[in-house]
Amino acid sequence: MTTYVLTAIGDDRPGLVAALAAAVDEHGGNWVDSQLALLAGKFAGIVQVELPDGEVEAFLAALPALADEVGLDVEASAAGADGSGAAHAVEGVPFRLRLLGQDRTGMVREVTSALTSQGATIDALRSWAREAPEGGGMLFEAEAEVRLPGGVEADGVRDALERIAAELMVDLELDAAE
Template sequence: MTTYVLTAIGDDRPGLVAALAAAVDENGGNWVDSQLALLAGKFAGIVQVDVPEGNVGAFLEALPVLAEEVGLEVEANVAGAGAGSPTGESLRLHLLGQDRTGMVREVTSALTSQGATIDGLRSWTREAPEGGGMLFEAEAEVRLAAGADDDGIREALEQIAAELMVDLELDATD
């Protein structure tokens, strides 16, 4: 088996996921994991699939056909050698504050400075109550480096939270 990570993007319409799933299945592949989303009228997804060695060629040839038939651009990359289970402690991060440019950069730079990895990130904006402008909210799954504790990351994030004037919570995952 060869493990691929597929990235897919196209204008949203019914049948995109079904078409991709059919290409995987018709080539003997197994849909292992995925994250799919709709953003600003675009469908975007990342999918991990396993494909039998003998079917790799046909599978890779089937992917460009999806762009022609359903408008879904798919790129396939062989999974990295480091693929596997995370080794460090996992934490859940929640941020809420007035929307402004640079927030994601500031928070992710603080995480990087402590050797943390982002396993998942979801962010969005919404109207603040009573006409208070726009709020930015984010949730992330963060993994510390193996053997690291959360004190350094908490300190770095608390400093960022004070500078950005946001509420920031960091909790251990269950």
């Protein structure tokens, strides 16, 4: 079996996920993991699939047809740094980060820069904007799963985040993952 990571994007409409799932299944593949989202009228997804070695070439050749058939552009990349698809151990201590504040440009850059300065890895990030209650403008919210490398103390990361929290006027929480 060979593992691939697929990225897919297209104008949202019914049947996009079904078409991609059918292509995987028709080539004897297994849909292992995915994250799918609708953003600004576009469907976007990232999918991990496992394919029998003998079906990889035919599967990759079939992907461009999805653009013509359903409007879904799909790119495939062999998983793993060596292309083998072998899983690489992710080391570190997991934490959850939550952010809430008035929306303004540069917030994600500031937070991710603070995390990077402490050696943290972002495993997942979800962000969105919404109307504040009682006409208070737009609020920006984000949730992230981060991993701190061995030897890095959570207090150091909290300090780095608290320095920017005051500047950004946001509430930031960093808690150990469950």
